[in-house]
Amino acid sequence: MAKPSADHLPAEITPGARLLTAAEFHRLADVPPEVEWFANLSNPSTRRAYEHAVSDFMRFVGIGRPEEFRTVTRAHIIAWRDTLMQRGLGGSTIRHRLASLASLFQHLCDRNAVTHNPVKGVQRPKTESGEGKTPALGDHQARKLLEAPEMDTVKSKHDRAILSTLLFHALRREELCKLKVRDARHARKGVPHLKVSGKGGKTRYVPLHPGTNALIHDYLEAAGHGTDEAGALFRPVRNNRTGRLERAITADGVYKLVRAYSAGLGFEMGAHALRATAATNALDHQADIAKVQEWLGHANIATTRIYDHQRTRPEDSPTFKVAY
Template sequence: MLNGSSGLVVETSGRLLTASEFQNLANVPPEVEWFANIENANTRRAYKSDVQEFMRFAGIHQAEEFRLVKRSHLIAWRKQLETRVLEAATVRRKLSAVASLFDYLCECNAVPFNPADGVKRPNQGANEGKSPALGDEQAKAILEAPSPNTIKGLRDRAILSVLLFHGLRRAELCSLSVGDLQSRRGVVHFCVQGKGGKIRFLPVHPHSSQRISEYLERSGHGDKPDNALFRPVKNSTGGLENSLTGHGVYKDVVRKYAQKLGLDASAVCVHGLRATAATNALDHEADIAKVQEWLGHASIATTRLYDRRKTKPEDSPTFKVSY
């Protein structure tokens, strides 16, 4: 169809919006648009919970009522959160969720300013990561913990190697397919789908390459690029093509071998292995900007949470004292 006034050609193949549907979408409140535009499922779930909590506190029942929110409402909510003795990081996240919503409302000219601006957030622990990193000997031990004689052991050895040598998030590991092992300039890389759908390519460490090869040779699905790289070994429904779940990676791999080694299972998680990889890379003089890209962080400030080079126990003056 040709619009005579603008010369714009409009493709009319496929289903078109009805006039009613068009009008309904035009009337969608920006608050709803903001939420629908959050791609990451984990972020969407957390932000939904946080915004709903603020709505309950403020007595907001309709999306339009967000336009009435002032800075004083958020300060009062922050004080209420603090009375619940929540961790500082949790309070910061909740305030950030609401601030993100109001940023979007400002962008849409739905509100004149962001009431979250200027609301002080707890800075306790803001400059250091919460996830404990394993020491080198602990990392070596957990890498060798799975049996090299069973298909599950070979799979778990490969998983732990990928986590500890590449610093992947749990969801990133689970989303890997066989076809995500790709050669670039003669070097095999992981094609990693990160947060927000961002793709990054990571060279595969020789340790992980060897373990993945051993696993795929035993599993027999190395020639199926569309198959999940890390699959269940057994499944009550009989289907083994699907990827492991994030919970399965934590419960049946990371926590299992941490307990086997007598490590504090509550302190060893998938994110703890990511922290271990980042800390180790920085300890061995990796450039922090490169580590930021490697981890898929949007901000280098997040990467700095893993930079513990100034807090090594062995460098403490404690061990310089001699009598």
């Protein structure tokens, strides 16, 4: 979906006794509700996912302007859903894309821009089994990954600290990118904690693993921004455009970092696999699932259960508990 342009939103609000000029007021009043919906998505990951889904639908039906959403019918939605299935997308992916479109149309209904939500009533694919599809590393693979940045350079220290933070604390990429220097220096009952800004603006405190704590300390000392309490904790090692390193590493940068090291070890995967690895490992070692849910920042314990592989182990089957 095209992002709001200067034609729809004022580029700058002039400060003064009145926050909006008359011209700015009227320009905002004329913002199409479709653009308004997108502009109201504050979470970057949600915005990115919704934009991808809505853009895909726009390409499929040939929509070029926001106002054209008001001509969409349920038949268009069904045809798009069927095409997604033919493209081999998984049931959960298709459900998420339909949910993105449903969110847009619900906003249009609320604004009286359309009479009904055409996504309602469209049958959605059944969800797959409760097992997660993201692969988890074995213990030996996780150890190899932690040891992969071998050199005594700022980059290696940076990469080791990031890999350890992901593998021992199960953070999402966006959560890691939002960490400030001060967020790694919280103490609760004398135990170092990470302050994590999660989905939906929720904050959680995660005990900081001693090994990760030492790696972060080494990285900050080598990188030289340990005194910048309000600054980003993890930053790019190089910036070819500006040469300045104040900004945080991007989610894409974290993905590429994990991808590069794992590929070098023969099991190429993305950053989410490290979150799956940490969750699976904790549950395999009898961590309480309710505590794992809180640790991961899941709103629903059903989401946490996809990482619980103990219930799928043959040796734990009731078959072997039967005795005649």
